[in-house]
Amino acid sequence: MNPSDQKWSRLVAAARPAQDTRDTAAPYGFATRVAALAMAQERLSGSLLERFSLRALGLASLLALVCVAANISTVTSLFHEEAALSDDPVAEVLDLAS
Amino acid sequence: MAEDESFDLAGCLDLVRKRDQAAARALVEHLHPLVIRIVRAHLPRRSSEEDLAQDIFLKMFTRLEQYQGAVPFPHWVSRIAVTTCIDQLRAQKRRPEFRWADLSENEADVLDAVLTNENDVEAGDALAARELVHKLLDQLKPDDRLVIQLLDLEQKTIAEISVSSGWSQSLVKVRAFRARRKLQKLFQELEQKERP
Numbered sequence: 001m002n003p004s005d006q007k008w009s010r011l012v013a014a015a016r017p018a019q020d021t022r023d024t025a026a027p028y029g030f031a032t033r034v035a036a037l038a039m040a041q042e043r044l045s046g047s048l049l050e051r052f053s054l055r056a057l058g059l060a061s062l063l064a065l066v067c068v069a070a071n072i073s074t075v076t077s078l079f080h081e082e083a084a085l086s087d088d089p090v091a092e093v094l095d096l097a098s
Numbered sequence: 099m100a101e102d103e104s105f106d107l108a109g110c111l112d113l114v115r116k117r118d119q120a121a122a123r124a125l126v127e128h129l130h131p132l133v134i135r136i137v138r139a140h141l142p143r144r145s146s147e148e149d150l151a152q153d154i155f156l157k158m159f160t161r162l163e164q165y166q167g168a169v170p171f172p173h174w175v176s177r178i179a180v181t182t183c184i185d186q187l188r189a190q191k192r193r194p195e196f197r198w199a200d201l202s203e204n205e206a207d208v209l210d211a212v213l214t215n216e217n218d219v220e221a222g223d224a225l226a227a228r229e230l231v232h233k234l235l236d237q238l239k240p241d242d243r244l245v246i247q248l249l250d251l252e253q254k255t256i257a258e259i260s261v262s263s264g265w266s267q268s269l270v271k272v273r274a275f276r277a278r279r280k281l282q283k284l285f286q287e288l289e290q291k292e293r294p
Contacts, residue, residue, distance in 0.1 A: 008281050011212045012250045015231045018224035020138060024131035027148065031130070034152055035122035038159035 107171055114162065126155055132172055133179050139252070140183035140244060142190050150186060154179045169261070177264045180244065187240035196237050196284060198291060205230045213289055237284055242277035249274055 105128050113121030133154050137147045157178050165174055198206060204226035231251060235243045244263065248254040249270075256274075260267045 005278060005282065007212045007285050008250070008278070011208070011227055011231060011234075014208065014212075014224060014227035015251065016224075016253075018228040020135075022138070024134050026127050026130035026134075030148065030152075031123040031126035034126050034155045035119050037152075038122055038156055039117060039119050041156065041160070 136179040184240045245273040246277035
């Protein structure tokens with residue numbers, strides 16, 4: 001064994017008898033506090049997700065409907081303009097000349 | 099840990115999953131000895147053991163749905179405890195330099211006896227030796243520290259460390275080797291420095 005390893009081994013062997021004799025039971029009120037925190041944390045995260053996701057979905061749907069309703073005339077007029085533009089311009093010029 | 103053989107762990111876990119607060123409280127009380135032993139063995143400087151234990155239990159409850167029963171529940175909890183302690187140790191970042199001047203009279207005597215090999219460490223100096231061991235362990239990386247502490251101080255086997263940490267046995271061996279090499283270097287440095 002390496003001399004440094006021997007030193008470490010001697011030191012650890014000397015330290016081992018010093019057992020930790022402190023009580024390992026939960027301090028008074030610790031379990032109640034932790035259980036309450038854990039349950040509250042789960043409820044909070046669940047309800048936050050539900051609340052925000054449902055609200056966001058509702059708001060997004062409403063905005064989409066409002067946008068369509070506000071722009072319905074523009075959308076229909078665009079369709080008409082497109083139909084007019086699809087006519088042949090040469091034919092139109094010839095029509096004017098005749 | 100689970101010294102109370104009559105405790106119905108499976109039943110308690112079912113109730114906790116149904117959000118039964120009394121069952122959650124019973125589970126904390128049942129597992130507290132296991133968790134607090136890990137916390138005390140690997141407590142970072144200036145940290146409160148109660149705060150760290152509370153963090154570990156809150157993580158346990160948050161991740162409870164992920165527990166599939168592949169390992170016994172106390173092992174699963176001890177892994178959470180070990181990783182939480184290591185994260186806390188990593189958060190400390192800078193490890194204080196090991197200096198003779200920072201040792202108490204008893205600790206310096208113990209270190210002197212160990213370094214000179216002339217005297218045996220006296221039985222009454224066990225507490226000082228333990229403090230000294232912890233100060234030396236503070237010089238190691240958190241993962242290496244955990245392995246060498248469990249292996250040498252608590253005399254756990256490689257297999258037991260692998261179970262409680264979740265690391266493979268070869269990784270545990272590598273970390274133990276690395277920790278021993280660092281300790282050798284520390285002892286060499288201490289021998290070169292004069293005791294004040």
